[in-house]
């Protein structure tokens with residue numbers, strides 16, 4: 001457990017994950033111990049300090065780490081799958097050079113612990129589709145998935161070669177109501193809520209039967225913190241842990257939403273993101289995470305939908321049917 005003056009840097013703090021993780025870290029460690037950095041920072045944060053950072057700039061990162069005497073890093077900055085396909089060279093540069101800078105400075109400055117997010121995007125068309133295991137064929141076809149697979153091997157190398165305590169989770173699609181995602185293939189599962197509530201209609205960019213592993217953001221944040229607080233002797237995976245909660249198709253989440261918005265109409269107009277989704281698993285076996293550090297999700301598709309409808313309706317000042 002971190003001491004009361006452990007300084008924690010969250011890189012990419014204003015993205016979908018960072019926007020929800022920072023408030024939890026502030027609650028646990030105190031706002032004075034949380035420093036946030038982003039390429040597009042703003043002051044809408046509970047953290048004590050805000051830094052502008054392009055994580056590809058190693059000198060800039062080192063200055064921030066030294067200035068704040070950082071002990072732990074959550075390195076979240078990356079281009080996601082859809083954005084990566086539109087800018088593959090930039091995705092490789094940000095996702096790989098950014099991680100390499102964090103790992104190298106982690107060793108150089110003796111950073112205690114590092115968190116880095118991987119993704120189910122590391123799996124590919126020849127990976128088992130159902131209950132995809134921790135270890136199997138991994139042949140990602142998106143540049144995002146390629147950077148995440150390479151990044152996992154880098155994290156494992158820096159652990160065994162230099163003793164760096166870097167920990168990672170292969171997140172499924174993440175759904176939350178606080179921050180809009182940017183450039184993900186699973187983002188439809190968030191957009192559908194906003195469109196259903198405000199317009200009662202949504203044109204989904206995936207096919208109705210595109211089954212993908214998903215998770216409600218509060219579960220993802222809790223998993224991240226539980227992994228980082230787990231005793232080091234419990235951590236047996238130094239690439240990245242499979243992590244799962246539930247899986248669904250666009251048709252299934254549309255049906256769940258209709259319980260609250262009966263006249264909601266969802267249509268399906270697959271675009272380039274359908275091909276990315278087809279290369280990913282339908283469901284994930286996360287038994288190693290459950291064994292090593294006691295992972296257990298709390299939300300289901302049904303309870304997530306109920307909460308998302310309620311929270312977004314409040315945000316948008318809309319009234320929807322209660323069930």
Ligand code: VAH
Nearest residue numbers: 080081119172184185186
């Ligand atoms: C994406 N939300 O869609 C991310 C995630 C499993 C998908 O990595 O790119």
